[in-house]
Amino acid sequence: xxxxxxxxxxxxxxxxxxxxxxxxxxxxxxxxxxxxxxxxxxxxxxxxxxxxxxxxxxxxxxxxxxxxxxxxxxxxxxxxxxxxxxxxxxxxxxxxxxxxxxxxxxxxxxxxxxxxxxxxxxxxxxxxxxxxxxxxxxxxxxxxxxxxxxxxxxxxxxxxxxxxxxxxxxxxxxxxxxxxxxxxxxxxxxxxxxxxxxxxxxxxxxxxxxxxxxxxxxxxxxxxxxxxxxxxxxxxxxxxxxxxxxxxxxxxxxxxxxxxxxxxxxxxxxxxxxxxxxxxxxxxxxxxxxxxxxxxxx
Amino acid sequence: xxxxxxxxxxxxxxxxxxxxxxxxxxxxxxxxxxxxxxxxxxxxxxxxxxxxxxxxxxxxxxxxxxxxxxxxxxxxxxxxxxxxxxxxxxxxxxxxxxxxxxxxxxxxxxxxxxxxxxxxxxxxxxxxxxxxxxxxxxxxxxxxxxxxxxxxxxxxxxxxxxxxxxxxxxxxxxxxxxxxxxxxxxxxxxxxxxxxxxxxxxxxxxxxxxxxxxxxxxxxxxxxxxxxxxxxxxxxxxxxxxxxxxxxxxxxxxxxxxxxxxxxxxxxxxxxxxxxxxxxxxxxxxxxxxxxxxxxxxxxxxxxxxxxxxxxxxxxxxxxxxxxxxxxxxxxxxxxxxxxxxxxxxxxxxxxxxxxxxxxxxxxxxxxxxxxxxxxxxxxxxxxxxxxxxxxxxxxxxxxxxxxxxxxxxxxxxxxxxxxxxxxxxxxxxxxxxxxxxxxxxxxxxxxxxxxxxxxxxxxxxxxxxxxxxxxxxxxxxxxxxxxxxxxxxxxxxxxxxxxxxxxxxxxxxxxxxxxxxxxxxxxxxxxxxxxxxxxxxxxxxxxxxxxxxxxxxxxxxxxxxxxxxxxxxxxxxxxxxxxxxxxxxx
Numbered sequence: 001x002x003x004x005x006x007x008x009x010x011x012x013x014x015x016x017x018x019x020x021x022x023x024x025x026x027x028x029x030x031x032x033x034x035x036x037x038x039x040x041x042x043x044x045x046x047x048x049x050x051x052x053x054x055x056x057x058x059x060x061x062x063x064x065x066x067x068x069x070x071x072x073x074x075x076x077x078x079x080x081x082x083x084x085x086x087x088x089x090x091x092x093x094x095x096x097x098x099x100x101x102x103x104x105x106x107x108x109x110x111x112x113x114x115x116x117x118x119x120x121x122x123x124x125x126x127x128x129x130x131x132x133x134x135x136x137x138x139x140x141x142x143x144x145x146x147x148x149x150x151x152x153x154x155x156x157x158x159x160x161x162x163x164x165x166x167x168x169x170x171x172x173x174x175x176x177x178x179x180x181x182x183x184x185x186x187x188x189x190x191x192x193x194x195x196x197x198x199x200x201x202x203x204x205x206x207x208x209x210x211x212x213x214x215x216x217x218x219x220x221x222x223x224x225x226x227x228x229x230x231x232x233x234x235x236x237x238x239x240x241x242x243x244x245x246x247x248x249x250x251x252x253x254x255x256x257x258x259x260x261x262x263x264x265x266x267x268x269x270x271x272x273x274x275x276x277x278x279x280x281x282x283x284x285x286x287x288x289x290x291x292x293x294x295x296x297x298x
Numbered sequence: 299x300x301x302x303x304x305x306x307x308x309x310x311x312x313x314x315x316x317x318x319x320x321x322x323x324x325x326x327x328x329x330x331x332x333x334x335x336x337x338x339x340x341x342x343x344x345x346x347x348x349x350x351x352x353x354x355x356x357x358x359x360x361x362x363x364x365x366x367x368x369x370x371x372x373x374x375x376x377x378x379x380x381x382x383x384x385x386x387x388x389x390x391x392x393x394x395x396x397x398x399x400x401x402x403x404x405x406x407x408x409x410x411x412x413x414x415x416x417x418x419x420x421x422x423x424x425x426x427x428x429x430x431x432x433x434x435x436x437x438x439x440x441x442x443x444x445x446x447x448x449x450x451x452x453x454x455x456x457x458x459x460x461x462x463x464x465x466x467x468x469x470x471x472x473x474x475x476x477x478x479x480x481x482x483x484x485x486x487x488x489x490x491x492x493x494x495x496x497x498x499x500x501x502x503x504x505x506x507x508x509x510x511x512x513x514x515x516x517x518x519x520x521x522x523x524x525x526x527x528x529x530x531x532x533x534x535x536x537x538x539x540x541x542x543x544x545x546x547x548x549x550x551x552x553x554x555x556x557x558x559x560x561x562x563x564x565x566x567x568x569x570x571x572x573x574x575x576x577x578x579x580x581x582x583x584x585x586x587x588x589x590x591x592x593x594x595x596x597x598x599x600x601x602x603x604x605x606x607x608x609x610x611x612x613x614x615x616x617x618x619x620x621x622x623x624x625x626x627x628x629x630x631x632x633x634x635x636x637x638x639x640x641x642x643x644x645x646x647x648x649x650x651x652x653x654x655x656x657x658x659x660x661x662x663x664x665x666x667x668x669x670x671x672x673x674x675x676x677x678x679x680x681x682x683x684x685x686x687x688x689x690x691x692x693x694x695x696x697x698x699x700x701x702x703x704x705x706x707x708x709x710x711x712x713x714x715x716x717x718x719x720x721x722x723x724x725x726x727x728x729x730x731x732x733x734x735x736x737x738x739x740x741x742x743x744x745x746x747x748x749x750x751x752x753x754x755x756x757x758x759x760x761x762x763x764x765x766x767x768x769x770x771x772x773x774x775x776x777x778x779x780x781x782x783x784x785x786x787x788x789x790x791x792x793x794x795x796x797x798x799x800x801x802x803x804x805x806x807x808x809x810x811x812x813x814x815x816x817x818x819x820x821x822x823x824x825x826x827x828x829x830x831x832x833x834x835x836x837x838x839x840x841x842x843x844x845x846x847x848x849x850x851x852x853x854x855x856x857x858x859x860x861x862x863x864x865x866x867x868x869x870x871x872x873x874x875x876x877x878x879x880x881x882x883x884x885x
Binding site for chain 1: 395396397398399400401402403422424426427428429430433434437440441443625626628629630632633649652653655769
């Protein structure tokens with residue numbers, strides 16, 4: 001014990017001040033980040049009476065209640081919305097990798113006939129999107145309106161992801177590919193056994209971004225889905241956030257008149273955020289890698 | 299290697315088709331069905347073939363629309379719908395807004411099932427947030443996927459679609475909706491007739507919360523100050539002074555105020571302040587002796603702002619009166635810091651007693667004013683436009699389908715045979731038909747005084763199934779009218795009964811208010827499209843007047859600036875709508 005104390009590096013006064021300032025600044029930044037989350041959780045556990053008494057500002061409720069969560073979970077649509085969200089996140093994020101990997105690898109081959117033309121074509125479609133109504137018409141022509149596949153199929157053709165893959169394949173050492181050529185490997189074998197294993201961090205980052213995008217997406221649900229059974233969780237939460245009210249049309253609904261729309265909205269947010277919060281710590285390194293990947297694109 | 303290259307090119311081509319193929323396919327798509335709108339002066343005709351019978355329906359011009367909304371419920375008559383024998387089956391898609399929870403699927407929706415059976419229809423009922431409705435409507439119409447029947451987000455949307463030939467003329471529909479017509483005022487018809495060909499882009503009737511707002515005052519504070527209900531400005535200012543300076547909550551701290559605005563940083567006469575403009579004259583542009591009169595120029599608006607300035611400079615308004623939101627303002631109101639509010643009685647009493655844990659004392663704290671608190675004042679006009687029911691041209695090419703849906707919608711109006719079946723989650727009858735009998739004790743009644751009432755004890759299904767009921771509220775966009783509702787007073791719950799007695803008494807007071815005519819319905823124009831930025835200019839300058847940053851001696855300069863910044867165009871547009879000459883000052 002004494003030995004360890006003796007071995008500890010003694011901080012000079014200026015270092016100490018520096019450390020205090022650093023910790024204070026980091027602490028404030030951390031508080032700013034965590035505070036909204038605490039507020040959301042606190043409000044979700046607070047009754048209407050307490051909210052009124054405490055000026056609608058509650059971090060730690062005095063009389064916490066789970067009523068808002070009970071109400072959210074009692075909604076008939078929540079179960080199916082959760083399943084749809086999980087389904088589209090898993091399937092959509094994986095589907096979003098297939099064509100970008102294939103396309104990215106192919107476009108990285110210098111000997112590909114018409115390579116430049118293909119590249120220009122893809123870049124144009126990436127920069128100039130079709131717009132809302134032409135896209136709706138496309139989905140209609142493909143008979144995707146009001147089907148689960150409207151979440152999956154459009155996600156497959158991400159030119160942005162394809163160009164990232166292309167760039168990483170191009171940056172792979174030529175020697176590896178040449179040695180594979182000497183061993184008689186076909187293009188498919190080179191892609192499967194050399195390129196893809198080396199691309200794992202990139203693929204993980206793309207998958208993560210795609211998965212988060214799929215989980216959070218609500219605009220496509222609003223436009224393309226008319227059947228409530230196919231609503232995603234984010235859209236259900238979004239509707240609650242923007243429209244939930246008891247004061248006018250539902251003022252007479254007895255089970256609800258002791259709850260506030262705010263509490264229910266906050267509970268919905270917590271429910272929607274928890275799955276992402278659970279997986280984030282494990283995938284954070286890929287997320288950071290993904291940010292870095294985007295920054296060096298091109 | 300060549301084979302491989304060909305293979306790779308093929309893969310790329312597949313990718314292009316999968317990811318980007320829409321660009322070419324969309325170019326040939328017809329985005330609008332440009333059918334001509336219904337013919338000039340269209341009417342339903344006088345006779346309608348219904349099976350072997352010929353039934354007469356009135357022409358639109360023959361319908362006698364009332365001058366003002368009925369004060370008592372009018373009942374529908376099933377004989378009025380003889381034009382529809384219900385024999386043919388139709389499919390109809392309906393889009394409207396919800397209260398944050400989407401409607402259940404067709405097979406799980408007891409109201410939908412009821413209406414389908416009753417009207418021989420297949421109904422695809424869809425709801426969305428009101429904020430999403432404009433996007434959904436515009437996308438669906440542009441893509442040829444429009445719903446057959448929908449509630450328009452606002453009149454401009456309905457008018458635009460009508461003028462593009464996308465909607466059926468309301469003049470063709472009203473003859474099939476006799477009950478709705480009885481709840482549609484002449485003013486409403488005039489207000490809707492803003493189309494190029496003079497047609498109606500939609501059908502409407504009473505609004506959800508028409509004429510249910512009033513000034514409520516702290517009765518206990520009045521008693522404490524030894525004052526009576528204020529009926530003049532002096533009496534009101536005396537009450538305001540006492541609220542702020544006499545420590546009515548007795549905590550020894552200067553933390554009570556006359557009012558809190560809840561303006562959310564918008565207009566100085568929004569939120570809880572929106573009851574004041576009508577106290578100083580007709581707050582809307584109107585016609586007097588054949589001349590256009592505008593509140594900005596006849597002194598009405600100035601008097602209102604001078605009054606607000608007195609309140610502010612005397613310190614009678616809460617410091618956050620202008621910026622605070624409605625929800626946040628509630629906490630001051632219900633924590634006994636505010637002496638007067640502008641509120642619907644059912645909401646105020648419900649919220650306040652909840653905040654006070656339903657104590658007996660909380661029942662008689664608030665009282666709604668019986669008379670205007672300013673001499674010669676009147677209350678805000680009633681008879682505003684309700685939901686705008688639009689019928690798409692494409693969806694109703696078949697006259698029989700139009701009749702059927704108009705028939706169904708009309709019976710969902712208050713006083714109609716399906717009103718109770720489609721509001722507040724639906725009646726017991728629809729649940730019995732649905733195969734899940736109701737377990738709660740519930741009562742639905744039309745009262746003798748021309749109002750309606752319903753009660754449920756919430757102990758059993760379906761009322762204990764929280765959001766299942768909320769998800770059904772989209773249906774009541776068609777018929778719900780809070781001004782005709784009174785609360786039950788014999789539920790067996792002593793507190794609830796006592797609370798509802800007071801709610802009803804206040805609703806009766808509000809129903810009898812002396813109000814201005816609804817000139818705004820006819821004269822209102824889209825200020826922002828005529829003069830972009832004018833609304834922001836007005837809001838900013840009016841706030842300066844109220845805060846005392848600009849003297850009222852500058853009022854004429856302000857009005858002149860308002861005129862040059864687009865006010866002239868606004869006045870000219872209003873004059874055109876009112877059918878009078880543009881005043882010289884606006885030329």
